[in-house]
Amino acid sequence: MMRRLLPPLLSGSLFGAGLALGGMTDPARVRGFLDIFGDWDPTLAFVMGGAVIVMAIAWRFREHMAHPLFAEKFSLPDRSDLTGRLIGGSALFGVGWGIAGLCPGPGIAALVIEPASAAIFVVSMLAGMFLVRLVEGSA
Amino acid sequence: MIAGFTLSAFPDAAPMNGLFGGILIGLAAALMLLGAGRIAGVSGxxxxxxxxxxxxxxxxxxxxxxxxxxxxxxxxxxxxxxxxPSFASPVFLIVAGLLVGVGTRLGSGCTSGHGVCGVSRLSQRSIVATLTFMAAGIATVALMNAAGLEVLP
Incomplete structure (x- = not known):
């Protein structure tokens, strides 16, 4: 049980700590990064860069592993098709990201930093996700 | 919080905190990948x-x-x-939350799943998704600024 639940808890905690340390739980930092025509704040590029470099190394490790450390097999996305749904959905996400300066991770992590505001965002986000499921049937 | 280098052209930026924060996020995603065999995509x-x-x-x-x-x-x-930190007012948070929720389901991911895990894997879908939501976010902030819409107090 612990062997199964501890890794995701540790992963989530590290993730949340990284978001807060990197300033991503501050909407002004995120909007500052997107504001390339104004007073640009490049901090988010360092966050993304640091995370991508570490993960690029992790993907190399994965090539030499028959199975994950605490699970029987790798369960990873394998699609490569570019669809209107992917691009349209990502565009809608980007508009929402730009409006409030929050994406899913920082929104949930901010529940301990600014609970009322973060909760409004997270509940609305879940409502949006539920809406897609309602319209499309079970996903 | 962490001392170290700053960027003279961008005195408000926190590059060291950003880099260390990013490394923690990368380690978190690496633990999910190598430990559980899964993508650390928050929206999913x-x-x-x-x-x-x-x-x-x-x-x-x-x-x-x-x-x-x-x-x-x-x-x-x-x-x-x-x-x-300052957060947007409830109306903006609701509109933004709904768009983020709908968009990440349709687009199969967000900044973590596509932006960190997918881009580092050189996934074609994730690179296109990341470029798209970055462009949309940049355009949104630019348009709101042009319209004089102040979101954060």
Whole structure:
């Protein structure tokens, strides 16, 4: 049980700590990064860069592993098709990201930093996700 | 919080905090990949935990990951002596939340799943998704600024 639940808890905690340390739980930092025509704040590029470099190394490790450390097999996305749904959905996400300066991770992590505001965002986000499921049937 | 280099052209930026924060996020995603064999994509995990999506990790694992997010953020906030960022007003938060929720389901991911895990894997879908949401976010902020819409107090 612990062997199964501890890794995701540790992963989530590290993730949340990284978001807060990197300033991503501050909407002004995120909007500052997107504001390339104004007073640009490049901090988010360092966050993304640091995370991508570490993960690029992790993907190399994965090539030499028959199975994950605490699970029987790798369960990873394998699609490569570019669809209107992917691009349209990502565009809608980007508009929402730009409006409030929050994406899913920082929104949930901010529940301990600014609970009322973060909760409004997270509940609305879940409502949006539920809406897609309602319209499309079970996903 | 962390000393070290600053960028003279961008005195408000926090490159060291950003880099270390990013490394922590990368380690978190690496643990999820190499430990559990899965992608640390927050939108997908949130959908899985709440039963909106039926695919992905176990529901209990999804909840563990989600609970970890504020736990980790709280530790950093406490260690740094508190954080008091400004957030948008409720109307903006609701509109933004709905768009983020709909968009991440249709687009199969967000900044973490596509932006960190997919881009580092050189996934074609994730690179296109990341370029798209970055462009949309940049355009949104530019248009709102042009219209004089102040979101953060």
């Amino acid at each position: 995990i949130a959908a899985r935990a709440t039963g909106i999506s039926d695919s992905g990790m176990s529901k209990s694992s999804a909840w563990m990951f989600l609970i970890g997010l504020p736990v980790g953020a709280a530790i950093v906030a406490f260690a740094s002596g508190g954080m008091e």
